[in-house]
Amino acid sequence: MLRVGINGYGTIGKRVADAVRAQPDMEVVGVAKTRPNFEAEQAVEKDFPLYAAVEDRVELFDEAGIELAGMVEELVEASDVVVDACPSGIGEQNSEMYDEYDTPALYQGGESADFVDTSFNARSNFSDANGADHVRVVSCNTTGLSRLVAPLREEYGVEKVRTTLVRRGGDPAQTGRGPINDIVPNPVTLPSHHGPDVKTIFPDLDIDTLGLKVPATLMHMHSVNVTLDAEPDADEVRELLEGESRLFVIPEHFDIDGAGKLKEYAQDVGRPRADIWENCVWGESITTEGDDLYLFQAIHQESDVVPENVDAIRAVTNSADAEESIRTTNESLGMGI
Ligand SMILES: NC(=O)c1ccc[n+]([C@@H]2O[C@H](COP(=O)([O-])OP(=O)(O)OC[C@H]3O[C@@H](n4cnc5c(N)ncnc54)[C@H](OP(=O)(O)O)[C@@H]3O)[C@@H](O)[C@H]2O)c1
Numbered sequence: 001m002l003r004v005g006i007n008g009y010g011t012i013g014k015r016v017a018d019a020v021r022a023q024p025d026m027e028v029v030g031v032a033k034t035r036p037n038f039e040a041e042q043a044v045e046k047d048f049p050l051y052a053a054v055e056d057r058v059e060l061f062d063e064a065g066i067e068l069a070g071m072v073e074e075l076v077e078a079s080d081v082v083v084d085a086c087p088s089g090i091g092e093q094n095s096e097m098y099d100e101y102d103t104p105a106l107y108q109g110g111e112s113a114d115f116v117d118t119s120f121n122a123r124s125n126f127s128d129a130n131g132a133d134h135v136r137v138v139s140c141n142t143t144g145l146s147r148l149v150a151p152l153r154e155e156y157g158v159e160k161v162r163t164t165l166v167r168r169g170g171d172p173a174q175t176g177r178g179p180i181n182d183i184v185p186n187p188v189t190l191p192s193h194h195g196p197d198v199k200t201i202f203p204d205l206d207i208d209t210l211g212l213k214v215p216a217t218l219m220h221m222h223s224v225n226v227t228l229d230a231e232p233d234a235d236e237v238r239e240l241l242e243g244e245s246r247l248f249v250i251p252e253h254f255d256i257d258g259a260g261k262l263k264e265y266a267q268d269v270g271r272p273r274a275d276i277w278e279n280c281v282w283g284e285s286i287t288t289e290g291d292d293l294y295l296f297q298a299i300h301q302e303s304d305v306v307p308e309n310v311d312a313i314r315a316v317t318n319s320a321d322a323e324e325s326i327r328t329t330n331e332s333l334g335m336g337i
Contacts, residue, residue, distance in 0.1 A: 002317055005079030006031040007072055009039055011171055012108055013085030015306045017048055022332045023310060029079050032072040036064035051075040076101045081313050095134060104316045106309055109139025119200035121146040122311035126322035129315035137308045141165055141220055142197040144279045144299035147246050155240055157229030161207040165194055166221040169213050171302055179215050186213040219259035220299040228291045237293055238286045245330050248278040248337055259298050269337055275303035277335055307333060
């Protein structure tokens with residue numbers, strides 16, 4: 001069993017912890033937090049050994065009556081791999097600690113791509129992370145774009161990607177985020193950081209991205225145009241995308257008209273936290289005009305990177321190849337809706 005520690009038990013960390021626990025070849029050694037809030041309570045409730053991330057906050061846990069298993073350094077030492085899911089920038093600061101204990105670490109998309117050995121998307125560049133010490137699982141939006149671009153490149157070749165990302169203002173629990181009544185070009189300059197980020201996965205890809213922020217918390221929405229090196233018809237592209245295990249092509253008769261109904265569907269099928277790990281591509285939006293492909297896809301920002309983190313654990317430990325890892329992860333989580 002691969003022993004996995006999770007440093008940073010928030011939106012991403014708690015989901016990764018549950019996903020790791022569901023794997024047949026992994027166990028969660030523990031999770032680390034700085035504060036004894038509701039997520040700390042839940043970690044204990046779920047029998048995840050809880051470690052303190054900051055020495056001088058230990059007494060806060062004592063005062064709250066939450067028992068600690070130790071300090072984060074002990075967690076790192078006991079782990080074969082650490083998944084760092086701390087707020088952006090903290091992961092890079094933590095990298096020295098991971099080096100000190102010789103523990104390979106995965107970071108999240110909010111971290112800089114510059115200090116890691118490679119950025120990672122399971123479908124696109126799994127083996128680049130084999131044996132690496134520092135791997136960055138790319139952001140929710142970059143994961144969503146990479147999963148889409150990978151099969152299109154393989155099947156048709158891609159001349160150029162142009163995507164407008166309509167981004168949720170914040171996650172449901174992020175009370176301080178906005179806008180609350182606006183539509184904000186964000187960033188107002190082009191390209192948004194997403195295009196360059198996708199190039200950390202596909203260095204030679206020609207891609208332009210524009211970003212906006214809207215008063216929504218449920219999902220991101222991408223309006224995608226890909227100029228291909230071929231002229232397939234829409235049905236052919238649809239069939240190709242339907243064959244991808246992490247793309248959910250929404251059938252017309254589901255009558256799902258937006259992110260709200262998608263989340264409702266996720267709840268109806270019993271997804272934990274109403275998570276949608278797959279890209280959600282509207283089937284009837286898949287359109288071709290000559291060599292231009294158009295479609296809409298929704299991305300559940302809180303969860304699409306979760307299976308990617310699980311695969312990255314196998315990649316850095318050389319414990320499975322891409323196909324085997326993706327299959328195991330998908331089956332263990334119950335992906336495919
Ligand atoms: N949310 C998304 O939509 C999303 C999607 C893809 C990628 N990401 C990326 O994932 C990373 C984490 O984002 P998130 O949304 O999960 O953030 P989050 O919900 O704020 O969770 C981060 C957690 O880390 C804990 N923490 C803070 N400082 C820490 C430290 N020094 N050591 C250990 N734990 C610490 C915080 O809890 P306490 O302070 O209470 O302990 C917090 O619960 C970021 O790089 C982000 O860009 C986020």
